[in-house]
Amino acid sequence: MLLPDTLDGRLLLAIPKKGRLYDKCLTILAGADIQFRRHHRLDVSLSTNLPIALVFLPAADIPSFVGKGNVDLGITGHDVILESQMQDLVTENLRLGFGKCALQVQVPENGPIKSIEDLAGKRVVTSFEVLAAKYFNELDDKLGLQGDKKTQIEYVGGSVEAACALGLADGIVDLVESGETMRAAGLHAIDTVLKTEAVLISSTTPKHPDLEPVIKLVNSRIAGFIAASEYTIVQYNIPRARLSAATEITPGRRAPTISPIEGEGWVAVSSMVPKKDVATVMDKLVTVGAEDVLVIKLDNCRV
Numbered sequence: 001m002l003l004p005d006t007l008d009g010r011l012l013l014a015i016p017k018k019g020r021l022y023d024k025c026l027t028i029l030a031g032a033d034i035q036f037r038r039h040h041r042l043d044v045s046l047s048t049n050l051p052i053a054l055v056f057l058p059a060a061d062i063p064s065f066v067g068k069g070n071v072d073l074g075i076t077g078h079d080v081i082l083e084s085q086m087q088d089l090v091t092e093n094l095r096l097g098f099g100k101c102a103l104q105v106q107v108p109e110n111g112p113i114k115s116i117e118d119l120a121g122k123r124v125v126t127s128f129e130v131l132a133a134k135y136f137n138e139l140d141d142k143l144g145l146q147g148d149k150k151t152q153i154e155y156v157g158g159s160v161e162a163a164c165a166l167g168l169a170d171g172i173v174d175l176v177e178s179g180e181t182m183r184a185a186g187l188h189a190i191d192t193v194l195k196t197e198a199v200l201i202s203s204t205t206p207k208h209p210d211l212e213p214v215i216k217l218v219n220s221r222i223a224g225f226i227a228a229s230e231y232t233i234v235q236y237n238i239p240r241a242r243l244s245a246a247t248e249i250t251p252g253r254r255a256p257t258i259s260p261i262e263g264e265g266w267v268a269v270s271s272m273v274p275k276k277d278v279a280t281v282m283d284k285l286v287t288v289g290a291e292d293v294l295v296i297k298l299d300n301c302r303v
């Protein structure tokens with residue numbers, strides 16, 4: 001059994017207990033070497049190697065727990081922070097590069113509604129009633145729609161994409177990642193309300209200032225793991241006379257490391273390069289005279 005004073009002196013880190021962000025959060029915890037054992041039916045796990053307790057909560061509740069200072073750090077979606085209106089009470093310390101999707105206005109592909117102006121004043125179903133209301137209030141104001149002419153927003157807890165086919169709505173506001181759900185429901189997007197990804201958040205008014213060193217440690221470990229997953233190291237040899245052309249191609253995050261090597265007028269360069277650019281960077285390096293170009297995988301780093 002977990003007693004309340006077992007948590008004394010521990011940083012509380014909230015993680016979504018299920019859903020789209022859960023698996024990636026576990027990968028991040030492993031990358032940051034935050035070790036724990038999750039007991040069946042218990043939503044609090046004590047870390048076995050750091051003064052941290054993990055609290056597994058619904059993603060939608062995490063901004064409020066962090067904002068009110070009940071937990072010190074949390075991982076959730078940027079969209080969820082805005083939907084729970086906690087943006088003034090939480091700080092987004094890090095973008096985590098996963099859970100990327102867009103909150104979009106969608107309508108039946110073969111229906112009469114072609115634009116957001118056509119949809120204004122009609123029925124919209126969503127799980128994001130705060131963000132959808134803000135979006136359509138602004139649109140209604142712009143179009144001069146008032147009183148019972150205004151767009152009607154109705155909340156549903158899930159399976160939003162079924163609302164048009166069931167006759168509940170003329171349009172929906174829902175998250176789109178691959179677009180598969182939207183297409184399968186015969187819908188298409190006519191506007192984007194916002195783009196979102198998972199973020200690491202802390203309270204703007206922390207309740208436990210003494211935990212600041214552990215907060216910094218967790219931030220730094222997670223930032224290092226994220227950077228390692230987004231970057232790779234490119235190492236090459238280049239005649240000194242071509243060095244500036246080469247370092248323009250590989251400027252690094254801060255600056256490239258340049259070391260002298262055996263042999264007249266050659267240097268070795270090592271630089272962090274975004275993974276997505278690595279093939280093009282290697283091609284360009286070869287064109288400016290680089291030789292022995294190597295790509296080295298990064299497991300982890302501190303940046």
Ligand SMILES: Nc1ncnc2c1ncn2[C@@H]1O[C@H](COP(=O)(O)OP(=O)(O)OP(=O)(O)O)[C@@H](O)[C@H]1O
Pocket residue numbers: 016018019020021058059060076077078079080098099100101158175176177178196197198
């Ligand atoms: N298709 C998706 N692709 C990427 N990220 C997503 C996707 N759907 C949701 N997310 C992100 O994950 C967050 C939580 O979404 P999810 O639907 O898993 O919520 P949940 O309420 O925790 O789980 P569920 O409703 O499925 O039981 C969203 O607010 C969003 O930031």
Ligand SMILES: O=P(O)(O)OC[C@H]1O[C@H](OP(=O)(O)OP(=O)(O)O)[C@H](O)[C@@H]1O
Pocket residue numbers: 020158159160161174175176177178179180181182
């Ligand atoms: O563009 P896609 O890659 O198809 O992803 C979008 C779907 O993912 C989310 O729902 P989820 O599957 O998490 O379930 P839910 O409907 O219960 O929220 C979202 O609400 C969409 O339905």
